[in-house]
Amino acid sequence: DIQMTQSPSSLSASVGDRVTITCRASQGIRNDLGWYQQKPGKAPKRLIYAASSLQSGVPSRFSGSGSGTEFTLTISSLQPEDFATYYCLQHNSYPRSFGQGTKLEIK
Amino acid sequence: EVQLVESGGGLVQPGGSLRLSCAASGFTFSSYWMSWVRQAPGKGLEWVANIKQDGSEKYYVDSVKGRFTISRDNAKNSLYLQMNSLRAEDTAVYYCARLTFTVVTDYWGQGTLVTVSS
Numbered sequence: 001d002i003q004m005t006q007s008p009s010s011l012s013a014s015v016g017d018r019v020t021i022t023c024r025a026s027q028g029i030r031n032d033l034g035w036y037q038q039k040p041g042k043a044p045k046r047l048i049y050a051a052s053s054l055q056s057g058v059p060s061r062f063s064g065s066g067s068g069t070e071f072t073l074t075i076s077s078l079q080p081e082d083f084a085t086y087y088c089l090q091h092n093s094y095p096r097s098f099g100q101g102t103k104l105e106i107k
Numbered sequence: 108e109v110q111l112v113e114s115g116g117g118l119v120q121p122g123g124s125l126r127l128s129c130a131a132s133g134f135t136f137s138s139y140w141m142s143w144v145r146q147a148p149g150k151g152l153e154w155v156a157n158i159k160q161d162g163s164e165k166y167y168v169d170s171v172k173g174r175f176t177i178s179r180d181n182a183k184n185s186l187y188l189q190m191n192s193l194r195a196e197d198t199a200v201y202y203c204a205r206l207t208f209t210v211v212t213d214y215w216g217q218g219t220l221v222t223v224s225s
Binding site: 034036056089099100 | 167208
């Protein structure tokens with residue numbers, strides 16, 4: 001089974017900051033990775049697919065990169081609506097696996 | 108408009124059974140793999156199961172193998188999760204999801220809460 005290790009587990013930042021979240025896969029998964037945003041009481045929303053492709057309608061301040069075992073989600077300039085929890089999800093093999101999540105909080 | 112609406116959650120005793128349903132609309136249900144994903148209270152997301160368009164392939168997370176069964180009825184545009192031998196650790200919000208992994212948009216339901224407790 002592929003383990004996804006996400007870091008950090010929590011992050012305090014200010015509006016306008018640039019932040020980066022990392023997911024590491026326990027084995028190579030090519031670019032079979034998506035990034036999701038979840039707000040309290042809501043279903044997750046996908047931001048990035050295929051590691052680096054921006055989902056339609058998602059602001060361009062979100063970007064993804066990486067391939068193989070290391071992946072990053074970057075938010076170039078934090079906006080108030082970006083404070084949420086973020087997850088990566090690998091779909092290279094079964095069982096699918098999410099990272100543990102990164103809670104992004106206002107500093 | 109794509110909609111996924113889960114139902115069937117509730118309180119069940121340990122060892123009991125529950126069947127979740129997901130009614131899909133707004134897209135050609137029979138053309139997509141479908142998934143169940145769960146989230147325990149205050150915890151992260153956990154993928155539970157996938158089913159192929161025609162139901163011929165099914166995959167499960169190890170912790171539910173032999174206890175949960177995913178199924179679908181394409182004529183009714185419905186996805187199901189039969190949950191048997193329920194444990195306290197199965198307590199979670201269960202989401203029905205169309206996870207595409209491509210440019211085609213993902214869709215998730217609003218979730219249904221399953222509580223396993225005596």
